[in-house]
Amino acid sequence: MPRLRICALALSLLLPAPIAAAADADPVVAAPAGSxxxxVEHDIRIFRGIPYAQAPVGERRWRPPAALADWDGVRDASKFGAACMQPKPRAGNIYAGDLPAMSEDCLSLNVWAPENAKNAPVFVWIHGGSLMAGSGAEPLYDGSALARRGIVVVTINYRLGMFGYFAHPALSAEAPDHVSGNYGLLDQIAALQWVKRNIGAFGGNAANVTVAGESAGALSVMYLMTAPAARGLFAKAVAQSAYMVSAPALRDRVNGMVPAEEQGSDLAAKLGATDLAALRALPAETIADKVPTTGYFPFPAIDGKTVPRQLVDSFDRGEQAPVPILAGFNSGEIRSLRFLLPKPPADAAAYEAAVRAGYGEFADMFLARYPAKTIDESMLAATRDAMYGWTAERLVSDQAAAGKGAYFYLFDHGYPATQEWNLHAFHASELPYVFGTASRTPPLWPKIPDTLAERKLSEAMGDYWASFAATGKPQAKGWPDWPDYADDRGFLHFADTPRAGHNLFPGTAALHEAVVCRRRAAGDIAWNWNVGIIAPPLPPKAEGCQ
Known part of the structure; x- marks a missing residue:
């Protein structure tokens, strides 16, 4: 039977929440999933809290997202949906802001579209937060400014923490494909499938979708680029401050990492749950608040299905999505992430001795870039380059080698508050410039001054990102052409103004690639987290490695 289409007056009398009528001026979109x-806010149509899948909750926890039945009538999309379950933010966290109410039933997305959009490019944003926190509803990600550039912007929620990245032998045993974990990644794929089916009704072009994210969102972008189930769901990718670190295998002990199922069993024991029924009976709030105290860190697991192998191996084999990419990192990444740094050594001699013990024949190269005379700055830069810089350059290098557009950047912009707090170009500080949300940053974020120079930088970055989403080539009128990485390692340097350059930090990416290569060949050492003075002894030279 065809879906009933009845007028707004009848809806106001007949339909319960969340389906409701509103003012005649409010836009109604008849999408395949339902109306x-x-x-409308300042000429942009906004649709909030649209469910894209059914989150398995309670006694059905830790299963892939379920298909959501199409609905009849007109669903209210004026308010954001619930944020996915997550712990309360730490006091003093500059990234923390107000979230909508939390719920396990949180798989919703939000759409910003120009009023007369037709066949417009689509920009799907995946929020960061270490796979533990965040929401597509955060004011920082308001899509209005980007949408005014003629693109349709979508932000999504996906399951976080233990709810989204929990593997366990009993979960694998009950699953049809005999794997578990990666539920948050499966949520992201379900959201992209919803976009492919429905975004045309909002004026978007389902064949011109860019998937984008920052930090854990950029990590997710890389996994989507290598996930077989995500192939064909997007045409371009943006990875801001991604980190291609080693991941645990589901059952095998590789790269010095505890198998994901074993981690899950250990976590269940710490929560006092003896079986799946007990785990699923735990209140969601208990899980969200208690799990972070156990030392458990959510991460995708190599399951041979959704995650076929280590990211770096997938890219080496050319298995990633053959799409143009825009990727980069910030000069001050670690200034706001000092928990990633070990305790500094007592003096320069101790620093140099630790580096030589860990880097062997590469120690002189390492010390030339990260000298002992400036220990704090050297530790900040080394961890930045090993995690974020190496990853970004590897992404653009691999896509350029595959003959795809590859655009590399360094965000190196500061302003008075960041200089005062020693946070110059800190992790995620490019976001308000890309989204044009300088006035909507979290409460403790270093306040961005409302000056012409700051507005111009934001306008330029928004233009570059929007044009990349539209055409696969980032351009901004009145600003430098962004050279392709294939053109002598071209990049764009965002300082006070955008400037084009070539060969950023010569030899640095090659140094970290050489270290990672040997660790991969050894097979029992993780990479990228163990940097500088805490690096394990460099493995011997292996075939294919320096």
């Missing part, structure tokens, strides 16, 4: 009524 939604949004709002």
């Amino acid at each position: 939604v009524r949004g709002v």
